[in-house]
Amino acid sequence: MSVARFWRKQQNRYNLIGNQCTVCGKYFYPPRGFCPVCRRDGKIVEHQFKGTGKVVTFSIIRSSSGNFKLLTPYVLAIIELDEGSRLTTHLVCDIDKVYIGMPVKRVFRKLGEEGSSGAIFYGTKFVPA
Amino acid sequence: MREVAVIGVGCTKFGEKWESSFRNLFVEAGALALEDANLSGEKIDEIFVGNMSAGRFVEQEHIGALIADYAGLATDNIPATRVEAACASGGLSFRQAYTAVASGMSDIVVAAGVEKMTDVGTEVTTDVLAAAADREWEGIAGITFPGLYAMIATDYMHRYGLTREQLAQVAVKNHDNGAKNPNAQFRKAITLDTVINSTLVADPLRLFDCSPVTDGAAAVILAPLERAREFTDTPIKVLGSGQASSTIALHDRKDISTLDATVAAGNRAFKMAGIERKDIGFVEVHDCFTIAEICAIEDLGFCKKGEAGRLTEEGQTAIGGKIPVNPSGGLKACGHPVGATGIKQVYETVKQLRGDAKGRQVDTDIGMTHNVGGTGATVVCHIFGRK
Amino acid sequence: MVGIISYGAYIPRYRIKIEEIARVWGANGTEIARGLGVFEKALPDMDEDTITISVEAARAAMARRKVDPADIGAVYVGSESHPYAVKPTAVTVGEAIGATPVMTAADYEFACKAGTAAVQTSMGLVKSGMVNCAVAVGADVAQGEPGDALEYTAAAGGAALIIGNDDPIAEINHTCSFTTDTPDFWRRENKPYPRHGGRFTGEPAYFKHVIGASKMMLEKMGTKPSDYTYAVFHQPNGKFPTQAASMLGFSMEQIKPGLAVTYLGNTYSGASMVGLSAVLDIAKPGDRIFMTSYGSGSGSDSFDITVTDVINSDLFNRDAAPTVSDLLADKKIVDYAVYAKHKGKVVMME
Numbered sequence: 001m002s003v004a005r006f007w008r009k010q011q012n013r014y015n016l017i018g019n020q021c022t023v024c025g026k027y028f029y030p031p032r033g034f035c036p037v038c039r040r041d042g043k044i045v046e047h048q049f050k051g052t053g054k055v056v057t058f059s060i061i062r063s064s065s066g067n068f069k070l071l072t073p074y075v076l077a078i079i080e081l082d083e084g085s086r087l088t089t090h091l092v093c094d095i096d097k098v099y100i101g102m103p104v105k106r107v108f109r110k111l112g113e114e115g116s117s118g119a120i121f122y123g124t125k126f127v128p129a
Numbered sequence: 130m131r132e133v134a135v136i137g138v139g140c141t142k143f144g145e146k147w148e149s150s151f152r153n154l155f156v157e158a159g160a161l162a163l164e165d166a167n168l169s170g171e172k173i174d175e176i177f178v179g180n181m182s183a184g185r186f187v188e189q190e191h192i193g194a195l196i197a198d199y200a201g202l203a204t205d206n207i208p209a210t211r212v213e214a215a216c217a218s219g220g221l222s223f224r225q226a227y228t229a230v231a232s233g234m235s236d237i238v239v240a241a242g243v244e245k246m247t248d249v250g251t252e253v254t255t256d257v258l259a260a261a262a263d264r265e266w267e268g269i270a271g272i273t274f275p276g277l278y279a280m281i282a283t284d285y286m287h288r289y290g291l292t293r294e295q296l297a298q299v300a301v302k303n304h305d306n307g308a309k310n311p312n313a314q315f316r317k318a319i320t321l322d323t324v325i326n327s328t329l330v331a332d333p334l335r336l337f338d339c340s341p342v343t344d345g346a347a348a349v350i351l352a353p354l355e356r357a358r359e360f361t362d363t364p365i366k367v368l369g370s371g372q373a374s375s376t377i378a379l380h381d382r383k384d385i386s387t388l389d390a391t392v393a394a395g396n397r398a399f400k401m402a403g404i405e406r407k408d409i410g411f412v413e414v415h416d417c418f419t420i421a422e423i424c425a426i427e428d429l430g431f432c433k434k435g436e437a438g439r440l441t442e443e444g445q446t447a448i449g450g451k452i453p454v455n456p457s458g459g460l461k462a463c464g465h466p467v468g469a470t471g472i473k474q475v476y477e478t479v480k481q482l483r484g485d486a487k488g489r490q491v492d493t494d495i496g497m498t499h500n501v502g503g504t505g506a507t508v509v510c511h512i513f514g515r516k
Numbered sequence: 517m518v519g520i521i522s523y524g525a526y527i528p529r530y531r532i533k534i535e536e537i538a539r540v541w542g543a544n545g546t547e548i549a550r551g552l553g554v555f556e557k558a559l560p561d562m563d564e565d566t567i568t569i570s571v572e573a574a575r576a577a578m579a580r581r582k583v584d585p586a587d588i589g590a591v592y593v594g595s596e597s598h599p600y601a602v603k604p605t606a607v608t609v610g611e612a613i614g615a616t617p618v619m620t621a622a623d624y625e626f627a628c629k630a631g632t633a634a635v636q637t638s639m640g641l642v643k644s645g646m647v648n649c650a651v652a653v654g655a656d657v658a659q660g661e662p663g664d665a666l667e668y669t670a671a672a673g674g675a676a677l678i679i680g681n682d683d684p685i686a687e688i689n690h691t692c693s694f695t696t697d698t699p700d701f702w703r704r705e706n707k708p709y710p711r712h713g714g715r716f717t718g719e720p721a722y723f724k725h726v727i728g729a730s731k732m733m734l735e736k737m738g739t740k741p742s743d744y745t746y747a748v749f750h751q752p753n754g755k756f757p758t759q760a761a762s763m764l765g766f767s768m769e770q771i772k773p774g775l776a777v778t779y780l781g782n783t784y785s786g787a788s789m790v791g792l793s794a795v796l797d798i799a800k801p802g803d804r805i806f807m808t809s810y811g812s813g814s815g816s817d818s819f820d821i822t823v824t825d826v827i828n829s830d831l832f833n834r835d836a837a838p839t840v841s842d843l844l845a846d847k848k849i850v851d852y853a854v855y856a857k858h859k860g861k862v863v864m865m866e
Binding site: 057086111 | 251252253255256263264265266267269270271272273275276279280281282283284287328329330331332333334378379380381385
């Protein structure tokens with residue numbers, strides 16, 4: 001991912017900053033600039049998520065590429081944040097420990113890098129709470 | 130709107146085609162379709178081609194023009210348009226062609242699909258396919274396509290008690306069918322043990338739960354029903370067409386185990402065709418992974434949620450069963466050249482309805498196709514009839 | 517008075533036993549571990565580095581106290597393993613705790629004392645009134661050449677102190693430094709591992725500076741070792757700080773609570789600050805803490821600290837972040853092959 005493309009959403013990725021539609025109350029992370037429920041009637045504001053949630057579903061990735069090669073096998077999971085929004089994450093935990101409903105919390109990790117001389121990307125992953 | 134029929138079909142053998150280039154593949158499929166329709170090139174009004182990622186697989190964009198040129202149709206300046214919706218590119222190409230004919234804009238239209246996947250290494254392939262998901266919010270989190278469908282499987286198995294054996298039976302049944310399909314990549318029957326003992330790719334999915342990496346192309350020719358008899362004695366009528374979108378990311382779905390775009394596209398196609406589920410003789414579904422076939426059977430309405438595993442286990446989805454699914458062998462056994470798959474499904478359906486599917490023939494007048502892009506962000510369904 | 521208004525530490529989960537490292541090099545692990553006074557060392561996960569460790573430590577400090585990020589006017593990170601040669605670690609830490617953009621920031625390097633150098637700078641800015649609060653971090657994913665003596669101890673971890681004037685949990689009564697040009701340990705540009713002077717790192721380096729700074733402090737404050745509840749010395753191993761303490765007249769009871777090295781290893785810039793964090797984890801109001809860091813090259817920073825009532829007040833919540841002993845207890849032991857993979861010692865294609 002190019003530096004500009006990553007940097008654009010860096011604040012969101014570092015600090016779990018998403019959105020809330022103040023009309024319907026729904027929370028969005030990953031961020032959305034347009035409420036899919038209220039559409040033009042919606043009013044989107046920034047919202048910083050607490051960073052706690054639980055595992056909705058998961059898989060253990062045994063074959064991967066790029067930045068995840070060295071991390072393989074690793075847990076991939078969909079997390080439901082306490083505020084109600086869902087996201088996909090590398091769940092940093094022992095592969096035999098994950099289960100549906102497992103409570104998790106945010107953690108700051110490297111998301112990848114553009115080779116050994118390129119930019120390093122950081123952001124939020126999750127660990128068991 | 131005019132009624133539309135398929136008047137000719139062509140398909141290359143699917144597989145790792147080391148000798149064939151991207152352009153060889155579609156020229157071969159196109160020539161077979163023209164021959165089947167007993168048609169010469171200058172009669173073609175328009176071409177649509179489904180292709181997911183020639184840009185990354187063979188570093189070639191501008192596919193429409195390339196196809197027109199190498200099919201020898203650029204000399205007549207025939208318009209050619211590339212259609213892209215990840216793995217649903219083929220199905221969408223067919224729908225675009227159908228719309229063009231039905232609207233009266235064009236008469237004789239080619240709908241093709243092509244993908245050349247083996248000119249890059251496995252890692253690149255994995256990454257290219259991952260682009261069908263949300264790159265910024267799923268890709269960066271380390272998703273792979275088997276991983277996304279595996280998360281559907283984890284959710285589904287947890288909620289509906291699908292067994293490992295029932296899931297494996299999808300692959301066993303599709304290999305049985307594929308063994309009888311001369312175009313299939315894998316023409317070899319397998320057992321439950323083969324699937325259950327194969328390497329884990331993304332838990333709970335194993336190697337034999339996954340469709341392979343494949344080269345291939347398919348092309349079909351559409352015409353107004355009223356002109357179809359000029360070209361063939363067995364025109365196959367398009368009874369219904371439905372397309373639907375859902376969220377690009379799996380995590381945004383209301384229900385992880387329901388592809389709501391399948392539900393919507395299926396309903397739209399059935400409504401347009403004006404028929405019931407029970408009228409369908411067979412369905413070619415998008416079984417990129419075994420769990421995808423389980424979900425498709427249910428989301429298309431052939432049984433209730435949670436019942437497709439049992440249905441499969443009982444042999445009801447095999448040829449001769451209550452609702453044969455993937456008589457071609459599906460993506461699992463035929464292979465999955467992503468942009469071509471949707472057209473191959475139409476090819477198989479036409480062959481079946483003409484009574485030309487030797488060894489795997491289903492006796493019916495009506496068949497259905499179901500083509501999925503990503504984890505279900507785009508779904509295209511079509512219903513076809515012999516009469 | 518200027519002081520520590522909050523603190524936090526972070527230690528990655530993975531550990532390798534010193535005996536396991538010795539096994540690979542055909543050495544006597546039991547003897548080495550006993551000699552060093554180090555039995556396990558922490559290593560980073562494959563997606564952890566000095567930046568992620570610094571952020572986690574700084575966030576732990578933020579979790580323990582309601583600090584308005586807008587009040588943080590400076591972030592300094594001391595390390596000898598900044599992921600970038602050029603591009604500051606401190607800006608990522610600043611952004612990850614929401615302190616950007618109205619702040620100053622820089623990365624420090626002074627071998628193992630870069631973290632305490634950051635504390636001193638922060639104190640200066642706070643005392644002068646230039647900033648309300650400053651974050652000082654010492655963190656490392658320490659490097660040691662495979663097979664070298666350093667490999668037995670070079671570890672990953674770090675700690676962050678938030679320095680401020682208002683209601684500190686511990687006042688910093690005084691700080692002083694003892695610095696000379698001493699070539700005991702270095703890492704040249706573009707080299708992956710540091711080199712060192714072997715036994716030269718002891719008497720003319722570590723001991724001269726640690727004792728020099730500590731004596732200056734005792735003299736300046738007019739105190740004697742028994743006036744302090746706890747003492748923390750830079751801990752490249754278990755042996756050096758114990759020896760320095762006894763040379764100065766501190767008892768084993770005074771240094772043991774801050775001796776994290778035994779099951780952590782040497783976290784370089786993080787070492788004395790993790791030790792201080794371990795002491796703050798258990799400190800009571802009125803406790804007086806003596807701390808002297810050491811950085812090769814060489815210098816020592818000494819601190820005289822008094823814990824205040826605030827540590828037990830509503831302004832501060834020690835339980836909002838894990839203690840050093842919590843962090844040390846949450847561990848997963850790996851073998852040398854996994855360690856090599858985690859430390860990037862396995863050569864991969866780009």
